[in-house]
Amino acid sequence: LIFTGLQAQTPDSEERRWEGSTLYIRCPYTGGANYRQQKAWCRVRDDVCEPLVETNYPYQKATKGKITIEDNPLHKTVSISMTNLQAEDSGTYSCAYRSRSYNYLPLKTISLSVFKELHRWELDSLSLQCPYRTFGYSTGTKVWCRKGQTGCKDLVRTDSTEHNSRALEDRTMIQDDTQKRTVTITMQKLQAQDTGVYWCALARGTRLTWIMEVMLFVSKRLSGTTLSGTAGSSETTPSVNTPAPSANVNTFTVLSGILSILFILAVISSIILCVRQRKQLKNRGNRQAEDTYDKQEDVAQLDSTERMESPKDDSKDLKYVAMNFKSQRSPEDPLYCNVEPSQAHRKLKDENVEYATIALK
Structure with a gap:
């Protein structure tokens, strides 16, 4: 329309x-x-x-x-x-x-x-494609020029008489693929002074019709910088967004502080758990001891010992010894003990001992 x-x-x-x-x-x-x-x-x-x-x-x-x-x-x-x-x-x-x-x-x-912004290091190469959709552009001369105060200065241009033309000037090459309707620009061994605004354009007489505008920034390499890959690699891009070393140090310091605090909290938690466990085990042992043993005041103590010997001859062997135990609370309280059946003596008349068998089910 x-x-x-x-x-x-x-x-x-x-x-x-x-x-x-x-x-x-x-x-x-x-x-x-x-x-x-x-x-x-x-x-x-x-x-x-x-x-x-x-x-x-x-x-x-x-x-x-x-x-x-x-x-x-x-x-x-x-x-x-x-x-x-x-x-x-x-x-x-x-x-x-x-x-x-x-x-x-x-x-x-x-x-x-709409312009591209490209960043490269010195000695890198640049490869750029400028597509054009208008069919009438296929027969025109394509130009790669650098913009200045007085206009756009030609760096390299194609031959309008060829369908797929290619031209090389100094470190810059231009190639026009009319079938794909694409102009390819290649710049070798870039220098810092190559920084500027460029046009990929169609030339008709003295008139230029731009196809694409590019802003190119070429940065100097720092001394001691190691080149990764070949110097002319077009994929090499200066790390303009790389954080400063001080930022890395600050980040490391913050992370170290956070990890230290977490470690201290973990140690304190472990100590609290150990103390609680020991208290629980101690309380449990005390309750078992109270259920198993009588109080210390109920422990029978040796009150007196009587030795019965032969009145006639002191040199004869000991025949019998009777030991009377009395409770600290009352002499009438009985004393209980567990003995094996083989250790039980025959019941004597003067011995106040009773035996009983206890069976557990």
Whole structure:
């Protein structure tokens, strides 16, 4: 669908965004547009509106992929959001509405530039692909240039007479694959002075139409830094987000303190458990001892000992000894003891001993 009579329309604004960021655009509408008409977000190529997402009355909001459009009839404003922008999203866009003849009429046109940010070390290499979707770009000359105050200075360009051209200048090479519609840029042995803004662009005469914008940062290597892999590896990226050594030390100190506190708490808990266990075992032993034995005051003590010997001859062997035990509390309290049946003596008349057999079931 063509924007009627607007073949050479100048964008109302230029928007620049980083890769991965989000674009928010508000397009007010007055005059011929009204809330009943469909609103659309178009990508403009060669003055042709390619609708990416559009509303459908009475629904005022629509989402397709990473693009959302919302029509606010009260404020007569169309809001657009594009998330996770990529370099290939660079181009010309327009808020538009459908007229009664079903043509798209622009409300607001912008030029969007989404640029890459690349970080490399000195002596590294850079390999970058710039895809282009417009078929008309296949026959044009592709340029890799560096932007400055006076314009974009060519570093290397392809030959427009070849379909798959390749050119090498100094440390930079460019190759155009017209079948895949992709321009590949390679830079070898990067230097710190290579830091800057670059364009991958289409050259038509003296006019440059950018395809992709790149911000390149080349960092110097610190003395003593060991190169991992080859010096020209394009995958080597300076660790710009690496935390400082002091941050690592602080982290280690905090972790050590936390572990020390946990260890101390564990030791204190172990000591408390051991003390409680010992107290429980001691109390249990005391209760068993009280149930098994009599009190110390009830222990029989030896009161007197009488030895019976032959009155006639003191030199003869001892024939019999009788021992009388008396309780400390009362002489009448009996004394009990356990003996084996083989140890029991025959009951004598003068011996106040009684034997009994106890059987446990």
